[in-house]
Amino acid sequence: MNKTLGLVARAKTGDSEAFQMLMHQEKANLYKMAFVYTRNEEDALEVFQETVYKALISISTVKDDQYFTTWLTRILINTAIAYLAKKRKVISLSKDMIENIRDTEGVRLEERIDLLEAMGELEEKYVTVLLLRFYKDYSVKQIAAFLDCPEGTVKTNIHRGLTLLRKKLKGEYFHERKNSCL
Amino acid sequence: MREKIHAYKEQVDRIPVPTEKLDDIITKTVREVAPQRKRLNKTKLVYSTGAAVVALGILFSSAAVSPAMANLVSKVPLIGSIFATYGDSGLKQASEKGLTTVIGESQDVGGNAITVNEVYYDGTRFTIGYTLETKEAVGEHYLGSSPDLTVNGEAFGYAGSSKQTQITPTLATGIVDIDAMNDLPQEFKLGLSFQGEDGKKWSFSLPISERTDTKRIPIHHQQQAGGIDLTVSDVTLGPAGLVVSFQAVTEEIGYLSSYLEFKVVDEKGNELGAYSGGSQGKKSDGKEYLTGTRRFDPVTADVKELTITPYMSFPTNGGGVEMDGKGKETLIQSAMETIQKHGKNIKFHTFTISLQK
Structure with a gap:
């Protein structure tokens, strides 16, 4: 953590080597989140590139270095949503993409494609809260602060997002307990 | 709950990551956006500096240079030291001791004015401070990237960085830090050229002298x-x-x-x-x-x-x-x-x- 803070401080002064190191630390997470929104490599790479660019030209505006990752995640999410809004077209997994997944991982292919498809069919507000809650491990309170909206709205969107996902996946992967803290 | 988290995390984590492509994007983005390193005659490495080719293309493809360069050049009141506000103790100290060269030269292009407020140049650093005042809010990336420099009329590729801080929606301050100073003379005429994403261009010509108290x-x-x-x-x-x-x-x-x-x-x-x-x-x-x-x-x-x-x-x-x-x-x-x-x-x-x- 201290090393990351040091890198952020250096990157803010214009040290581009430090900036690159930060991007290499974050690249996999950024790409995966971009992919959840776009559901194809080409678009996810576009979103990633635009995110790196925006981060580079505005890193000096990071107010609190310890929230660098949060700041970067916000850029990625805003960029992905804006990108999709611009694109607004039906995206489907191509054969190449399916082959790529099979070649790379080889297991539980159908499950993953189902889930990626299902996530991609959700409204962006649900994708965002689910990513922040279950991938980035943010608390409801943190998500509310991140999105600048009431905690109740966050809870509702997480609940609805999960319900929609469960419907799409026929309850196969998400087994919600009655006493869920959501 | 744990099952949900586990399932979701696992699925997202399993998305294949094209690492080489991401590395390539990072390298290219940084190389294109950050100021270029000076080129040597022999084979050399270019590290860090850099950024998004596509994004830059969008930003600057419309940045045609206005031929009407008969801009108003005037002395304007300083809004205070730019250097003192950038959290860089060296600059702050130089500014507080009155060691910076006050320029205060302003150009207004179509209602958007850039003022070069102050310059510091010695054996350790070369930094320029400026303000940008616009008619309407233009956003923090209006100037896009670091300005182009000339030294005694010749193009000067430099390693360095620029930073801008938005004070109000229509007022920003910025500094340009130039690192590769080895080839700079003790005294020279600096050409400083900013470009806005709407095609506006501001060009300054400033006499620069090296401080000798290093x-x-x-x-x-x-x-x-x-x-x-x-x-x-x-x-x-x-x-x-x-x-x-x-x-x-x-x-x-x-x-x-x-x-x-x-x-x-x-x-x-x-x-x-x-x-x-x-x-x-x-x-x-x-x-x-x-x-x-x-x-x-x-x-x-x-x-x-x-x-x-x-x-x-x-x-x-x-x-x-x-x-x-x-x-x-x-x-x-x-x-x-x-x-x-x-x-x-x-x-x-x-x-x-x-x-x-």
């Missing part, structure tokens, strides 16, 4: 570690910073020594804040020769000794880009893997220098 202390400290022959040749002290200059020679393994950093501590145990630095290298006879500088906070007058510890600082992944004399660039494949393998156990000795020389 002190260069030869060190010629030499040591060897992990196949790196390191020479710390000198440190330069000035009111706005301290610069450590070094040379390193290694076998040809991907410019290992460009990952050299230095920890500098005074005799009271205070570690000096580290800022930017640059390295330039060339290959010859199977060896790599690197020359670089690293800049730190200024030291106070009562400091008599500094303890310097060289160390290696590696990114977790990535690589370098090689550029030949014609500017053709090649990605160095798997450079980082090799470099980390060679560099992970390199330990340098700490050494002490006296500032009383």
Whole structure:
């Protein structure tokens, strides 16, 4: 953590080597989140590139270095949503993409494609809260602060997002307990 | 709940990551957006600097240069020191001591005005402070990237960085830090050209003189570690910073020594804040020769000794880009893997220098 803070401080002064190191630390997470929104490599790479660019030209505006990752995640999410809004077209997994997944991982292919498809069919507000809650491990309170909206709205969107996902996946992967803290 | 988290995380984590493509994007983005390093005649490496080709293309494809350059040039009241507000103790100190050169020259292009407020130039740093005042809110990226510079009328590619701070929606301050100063004369005419994303262009011509109150202390400290022959040749002290200059020679393994950093501590145990630095290298006879500088906070007058510890600082992944004399660039494949393998156990000795020389 201290090393990351040091890198952020250096990157803010214009040290581009430090900036690159930060991007290499974050690249996999950024790409995966971009992919959840776009559901194809080409678009996810576009979103990633635009995110790196925006981060580079505005890193000096990071107010609190310890929230660098949060700041970067916000850029990625805003960029992905804006990108999709611009694109607004039906995206489907191509054969190449399916082959790529099979070649790379080889297991539980159908499950993953189902889930990626299902996530991609959700409204962006649900994708965002689910990513922040279950991938980035943010608390409801943190998500509310991140999105600048009431905690109740966050809870509702997480609940609805999960319900929609469960419907799409026929309850196969998400087994919600009655006493869920959501 | 745990099941939900587990399922979701697992699915997202399993998305295949095209690491090489991401590395390529990072390298290209940084290389294109950050100011270009100066090009040497021989093969050299270009590190860090950089950014998004596509995004830049969008930003500047419409940035046609207006031929109407009969701009209003006037002296405008200063809004206060730009340098004092950037959290850079060297600049702040120079500003507070009145060591910066006040320029206060303004140009208004179509209602948007840029004022070059102040300049600081000595043996340790060259920094320009400006303000941008616009008719309407234009956003923090209006000026896009660092300005173009000329020195005595000739284009000057530089390593450095620029930062801008939005004060109000229509007022921003900015600084431009130029690192590669070795080839700059003591006095010259600086051409400074900003471009807005709407095509507006502001061009300044400013006389620049080097302050002479810096002190260069030869060190010629030499040591060897992990196949790196390191020479710390000198440190330069000035009111706005301290610069450590070094040379390193290694076998040809991907410019290992460009990952050299230095920890500098005074005799009271205070570690000096580290800022930017640059390295330039060339290959010859199977060896790599690197020359670089690293800049730190200024030291106070009562400091008599500094303890310097060289160390290696590696990114977790990535690589370098090689550029030949014609500017053709090649990605160095798997450079980082090799470099980390060679560099992970390199330990340098700490050494002490006296500032009383």
